[in-house]
Amino acid sequence: MEKLDKKMLFVAWACHNKGYFSYQNWHSPLKAIFKEFVTFDPQEYSYKYGIKAMNKKFLEVVEKEQPDFIYLWLIYDEFDIETLLKIKEVSPKTRVVNFFGDDDTKFEIYTRYYSLFVDFPLVSHKLYFHKYKPEGIKNAYYSYGVNTNDFCPKDLEKKYDATFIGTPMADRAELVTFLKDNGIDIRVFGAGWERHPELKDIYFGKLSQEEMIGVLNESKINLSFSKNYQGKPSFKSRVFEASACKSFILTEHFKVYHDLLKKDKELVTFKDKKDLLEKVKYYLKNEKERREIEGRAYKKVLETYSQEAEFRKIFEDILKKEGKENLGKVGLPKLNKKVIEIDETELKLDEESLSDKVKNSDYVAFTSKRCRISKHRNYFQAYGLKKTGKEISCCDYYLYSNGIGDYLSFYAEPSFKALKKDRFFSLLDLCQLVVTKDFFVKNLDKFKDFDDNKEGLFTEERVSFILSPLIQVRSEKPIVYEEIGGVVLPAFEAPLRASQNKGRLFFDLYLYKLLLHSMFGKPYIAKYLYKRLLEKKGKKK
Structure with missing residues (x-):
């Protein structure tokens, strides 16, 4: 089929990493349909040179290549807001496409x-597609195909009774243990299972893409567990990947699946542990029925959910519409709201x-000598308040010091849900908040003594969160080691990784500054680095 006479700059996170979703599902389909195909991997570049250098290099590549399209997969704050705004400055004709894959947990706080920086959002969660238009997000496309060029049937023996490929989040370890204890010959693959020593005899490590496709083909029953990190049902790509390999998949029930594949004809689901065990036993015994189901699913996926065919349809539609009207965005939408800043003094x-x-303002934001405020903070938090009708907007923050810069990132919304309330409020900073003027005036007495009134002011029904660190806090927040990697992200890890990749880790002053800070009130830094060192040694063995 003829390629589109356009240039694509593929910039999804880890798009050079053959073991990562972005490369596995998007690289070859996009390359197959665009006449010019250029790649830039933000993960690879930031791991080598650091996040700031990556942002600078990205804009240089955009300016040099002048692509017709950029394909992004925005995850957190890897791209600075200023960088995203400058794309259209350095290449006005470029249209930005972004895959939003976690709307079940991130639509309200991230998408x-x-x-606002994206011309054409690609939406993977069908249940959330309807939310885009009311938000004023136009030109969205539903997208969740599978790369049928790579995920395909192989002439391999079905040597495994049951397998699961993935991490042990939510209740996955519990379900795997239940099957094992009830006599099912199950094997698990993927990262994180080393934290479950009781399953070490059935754990066989992480897989490359080629190895994963092999295991999918070699399994009589491929298992898919649908719960996300918050324990809620979520669409998992494994359903399409196994089906594209013409291999049977048994997945945890999620309504959306049966909108895509016919129940019990093309896809079998289970509702609980008992149902899971019964269906594993049944389909191990009934090979003919199992083969018929996987055959119908394979035919459906090949005809309907091929990633290459889906991409071609989407981009041809975009180009057709672009021929009639200019669909590209230029700058952020005007807010027409006034934000006044109040210093805590x-x-x-x-x-x-x-x-x-504050009488002539719409919203009130807070400042302090201990906080550095992004110039975009007021806009985005006011935007959130206008969209949600809530009274409080709360952003994430970086913890920083003059000596080592940003060293931790605090996730506000996940923390609010995961931590005990007194623990969360001990980490909450006044500068994270932008509030409506009326709410501020009504609660002046509480804001004047904010530390003692956090819990009374900050309630779930009042707050909208934004998953972005829009402020830096120079403060001795009481961080606990066990929270790092969960609700607190180790920002100090990125510059260390870049230094290590240059072969200069032990010659880098930054490492010794970190260790010095660890000696004076931040012991969790040294503990985290030591644990990471042990993990790397374990992998080498």
Whole structure:
């Protein structure tokens, strides 16, 4: 089939990593349909040179290549807001496409904001597709195909009764253990299972893409567990990947699956542990029925959910529409709302003076000597308040020091859900908040003594979160080691990795500054680095 006479710049995170979803599902389909295909891997470049250098290099590549399309997979804050805004400055004709794959957990806190930088959002969660238009997000396309060029049938023996490929999040370890204890010959693959020593005899490590496709083909029953990190049902690509290999998949029930594949004809699901065990036993015994189901699923996926065919249809539709009207975005939408900033020292003023100070504003933001505020903070948090109708907007933050810069990133929304309330409030900073003027005036007495009134002010029904660190806090927040990697992200790891990849880790002053900070009030840094060192040694063995 003829290629599109356009240039694609493929910039999805880890798009050079053959073991990663972005390479496995998108690289060859996009390359197959565009006449010019250029790649830039933000993960690879940032791991070598650091996040700031990656952002700079990315814009240089965009300016040099002048692509017709950029394909992104925005995850957190790997691209600076300023970088995303400058794409159209350095290459006005470029259209930005982004895959939003986690709307079940991130639509309200991430997609709502980062879609502002995107011309054409690709939406993987069908249940959330309807949310885009009411938000004013136009030109969205539903997208969740599978790379049928790579995920395909192989002439391999079905040597495994049951397998699971993936991480042990949610209740996966419990379900695998239940099957094992009930006599099912099951094997698990993927990262993180070393944390479950009780399953070490059935754990066989991580897989490359080629190895994963082999295991999918070699399994009589491929298992897929649908719960996400929050324990809620979510679409998993493994359903299409196994079906594309003409291999049977048994997946945890999720309504959306049966909108895509016919129940019990093309896809079998289970509802609980008992149902899972019964169906594993049944389909191991009934090979003919199992083969018929996998055959019908294979035919459906090949005809309907091929990633290459899906991409071609999407981009041809975009080009057809672009021929009639200019669909590209230029800049952020105007907000027409006024935000006034109150320094925390001004909260000592009397209530009448404070009310007078904010009377002509729509929203109130907070500042402090200990905080550095992004120039985009007020816009995005005010935007969130306008969209949600909530009274409080809360962003993430970086912890920083003058000596080592940003060293931790605090996830506000996941922390609010995962931590005990007193623990969360000990980490909450006033500068994270932008509030409506009316809410501020109504609760002036509480804001004047914020530390003692956090819990009364900050309730779930009042708050909209934004998954983006829009401030830096220079503060001795009481971080606990066990929270790192969960609700607190180790930002210090990125510059260390870049230094290590240059072969200069032990000559880098940054490492010794980190260790020095660890000695003076931040012991979790040294503990985390030591654990990571042990993990790497274990992998080498």
